[in-house]
Amino acid sequence: MMEIIPAIDIIDGKCVRLSEGDYQRKTVYHHNPLDVAREFEQAGIKRLHLVDLDGAKARKVINLKVLQDIAENTGLLIDFGGGVQSIEDLNQVFDAGASQVTGGSIAVREPEVFERWLQKFGPEKIILGADVKQGKIAIGGWQEKSSWELVEFIEHYSTKGIKHVICTDVSKDGLLEGPSQLLYEELVNTFPDLSIIASGGVSNREDLQILESIGVAGAIVGKAIYEGRITLKQLTEFSC
Numbered sequence: 022m023m024e025i026i027p028a029i030d031i032i033d034g035k036c037v038r039l040s041e042g043d044y045q046r047k048t049v050y051h052h053n054p055l056d057v058a059r060e061f062e063q064a065g066i067k068r069l070h071l072v073d074l075d076g077a078k079a080r081k082v083i084n085l086k087v088l089q090d091i092a093e094n095t096g097l098l099i100d101f102g103g104g105v106q107s108i109e110d111l112n113q114v115f116d117a118g119a120s121q122v123t124g125g126s127i128a129v130r131e132p133e134v135f136e137r138w139l140q141k142f143g144p145e146k147i148i149l150g151a152d153v154k155q156g157k158i159a160i161g162g163w164q165e166k167s168s169w170e171l172v173e174f175i176e177h178y179s180t181k182g183i184k185h186v187i188c189t190d191v192s193k194d195g196l197l198e199g200p201s202q203l204l205y206e207e208l209v210n211t212f213p214d215l216s217i218i219a220s221g222g223v224s225n226r227e228d229l230q231i232l233e234s235i236g237v238a239g240a241i242v243g244k245a246i247y248e249g250r251i252t253l254k255q256l257t258e259f260s261c
Contacts, residue, residue: 023233025256026218027061028070028243029054029091031084031103037074038244040195044078050247058091064253069097070187070220070241071119076104077126085117092118100187102150106131111138115146123187125150126160128178129167136181144184148218151175153204154191171204175212185216187241193222195244200228202235209236226255 029036032044036051051057058069071091075083082104092099101114102123114122122142128135128149138147151174152159158169175186188208190201200222208217219232220241229251232240245251 023229023237024068024218024239025066025229025259026068026070026100026239026241027066027246027256028072028220028241029057030072030074030243031087032074034084034087036247038195038247039074044074046195048247054087055090055094058095058097060253062095062097065257066253067098069095069099070123071099071101073101073103077102080104080106080126082110082114085113088114088119089117100148102148102187107134108137108141111142115142121146121148121185123148123150125152125158129158129160129169129174132177135178139182144182147183148185148187149175149178149183150187150189152189152191159191172207172211175208175215179212179215183215185218185238186212187218187220189220189241190222194220196222197224197244197248197250198222199224200232200240202231205232205235205237224250226251226259229259 035049036054036057037047037049040046073084088101098120100121100123101119105111105114105122124135153171154166157166158174160167193201200219205219216238218239219237223242224245229240
């Protein structure tokens with residue numbers, strides 16, 4: 022069964038969503054992310070995708086307190102991403118309550134560091150963030166394009182032991198126009214032994230049904246929740 026994972030993206034301590042990764046096209050949905058996380062938990066959601074967008078842009082963890090507040094006041098399993106650059110950062114994030122950490126930019130800029138994370142913490146704790154923009158891996162809060170092609174990037178880290186991949190199509194993110202069906206079909210077929218988590222574009226329950234039929238392990242849902250396109254009841258019913 023495909024896992025449904027709501028997303029909370031943080032700028033200035035607030036719950037926001039961007040459109041196509043553009044920090045200038047930001048919508049603030051809630052001033053207290055903990056309240057949002059509690060609503061998810063009360064609805065029966067088990068897992069949360071928490072992204073420090075300030076941290077991703079600044080290359081350092083900035084919204085650690087948001088993570089700590091949610092971890093201390095809910096039972097959600099939190100995967101955290103954004104600004105984690107070192108083992109020290111990683112330890113700090115895990116100590117604050119994260120269950121998993123997603124690394125994307127660090128896997129591009131400092132692959133030997135990311136590989137050490139995998140060796141020390143194992144593939145169940147470290148997720149590869151493969152954010153794709155015009156065919157290339159995007160880094161730094163989606164502000165930069167790397168030279169890595171998506172498939173070769175995932176292939177490289179699959180040989181290093183990665184098991185879980187969150188793939189965001191930046192061109193779809195926040196637009197509510199549906200996910201990149203062909204992209205995820207390619208990844209599921211190319212990497213049948215990896216847990217592929219789709220992110221970007223989900224606008225309704227039918228989109229989730231499409232992703233489930235493709236065979237992705239999970240789907241991250243953000244703006245569709247905040248805009249009322251999908252209710253929490255629908256999400257929990259889908260997961261049951």
